[in-house]
Amino acid sequence: MLRPKPRFNGSVLGMLPDKELPEVEQALVEHLNSEQSFDVRANIATLIHRYATSVIEGRVTAFLDPVLGKLGCAVQQPLLAYVLKWIRMAPGTVGISDGRQR
Secondary structure, three states: OOOOOOOOOOOOOOOOOOOOOHHHHHHHHHHHHOOOOHHHHHHHHHHHHHHOOHHHHHHHHHHHHHHOOOOOHHHHHHHHHHHHHHHHHOOOOEOOOOOOEO
């Protein structure tokens, strides 16, 4: 997972537990921001969605904001799912499912 160009994505690593791995998230977001091929960026996006904590949410959002709607679905979907996962869990944020303050 620490490789600049991960060979596997989150679904291939499905046999591993779904727990967060804070020790790899900084490397993943740095690799996401570097020039990568579509397939490599898609792999990084799925790994971020599956294993990153809320610590890098700001950096992921900063990456997404200028390119939202212009990325391929294989990259954009896992990154949006990651952001939504942490927004839903943050205290005082609007819940996605019911629109009420939590």
